[in-house]
Amino acid sequence: MNGGTGATRTPWSLLDLDRAFRACWAADTCSPDDLPEWRPDSPSVGHCDITTLVVNDLFGGDLLVADVRRAGSPHGHHWWNRLPNGVELDLTRDQFRAGETLSPPRTVTRPPGPLPRRHPEYELLRARLTRHLGPLPSGGEG
Template sequence: MSGDAAATRPPWSLLALDRAFRSCWAADTCSPDDLPDWRPDNPSVGHCDITTLVVNDLFGGDLLVADVRRDGPPHGYHWWNRLPNGVELDLTLEQFRAGEVLSPPRTVIRPPGPLPRRHPAYVRLRTRLTTCLGPLPPAGGV
């Protein structure tokens, strides 16, 4: 982010960051695979991938991914962040309310360029977040 943009943006708190994401997640940014399970009372469903990428844009660090199991068989993947100081941050963990179990995470390198599958939703989420948070650092996936 340019010095001017950073200077015009008030500091963020973790609570403000969490509230901003919650107000920006919607059915139109949910992963199509998870859309049948998305509800306004559980808005983080289907948003772990693009949320993780935006958090990575904001703070850097590592991308973590784990297999999700529901009643034994695999049921997709879950993404979250390891910040540069080693703290793991998962803004979408609460979506798991049906006894899902996560495998141990593995670190994934962020591919360069736009996302092959979810780029429009990622851009939509970033754009909405600027309304709540002000200017964001440059996108890592563009």
Template sequence: MIPWSLLDLDNALRASWAVDTCSPDDQADWGPGNPAWGHCDITALIVNDVFGGDLIVGEVHLDGTQHGFHWWNRLPNGVELDVTREQFQRGQVVTAARVVERPPGPLPRRWEEYLLLRERVINHLGPLPEPV
């Protein structure tokens, strides 16, 4: 196996994001100009598959109104990694961050999109560690 760099994983994720892996409530605003849009949850899960650590979720606010949630990772060494942060191009602010436990087994929401994104990343990189 050839070792990956963090850039390899980042490039594989970016090449794999598409409207069919975007969160259904964000698909109307998804486009190639902002491919990270609507992908934070399943992207954070794939980063968690590779590195472990914690999943973090925060509230997204725009002009004082909550507009959903944002997910990212805290690696086992304490470094926070947010691969999809650039999706917020309209001045959104993320607040109220908290660590959440990854649900065991198939996800209750977005399981098919997660599997599709994971498959695409595997096509770029080769086998990934099994989900925790």
């Protein structure tokens, strides 16, 4: 995978991808709704939306979203990917440690153009990942 630049680079492993995201998630890219729960020892908290979009930039496929419930009460949404081959990939699933449950997922369409919400955080995450992985394919932001 060369990010469309024509440059040759070492192929990524799934472990490389996971490590890069974990190194790049931070409080300044966390969703404001989840910031009170974000901690360095649980860096995926509040990052499912923009992580899912970056994974979609890399591999295509479908965006999945489910409602989250904690102790029976609504507690936001969770996003992950279905790759073109049908495999579901969720790099932020480990954030669920308090007995949360997810509704069955629904497939959503990525909006065209810049993200209406969290665009600066998405761009910051992509920039950090580029430092770890090298050039990334163009995003879906138009």
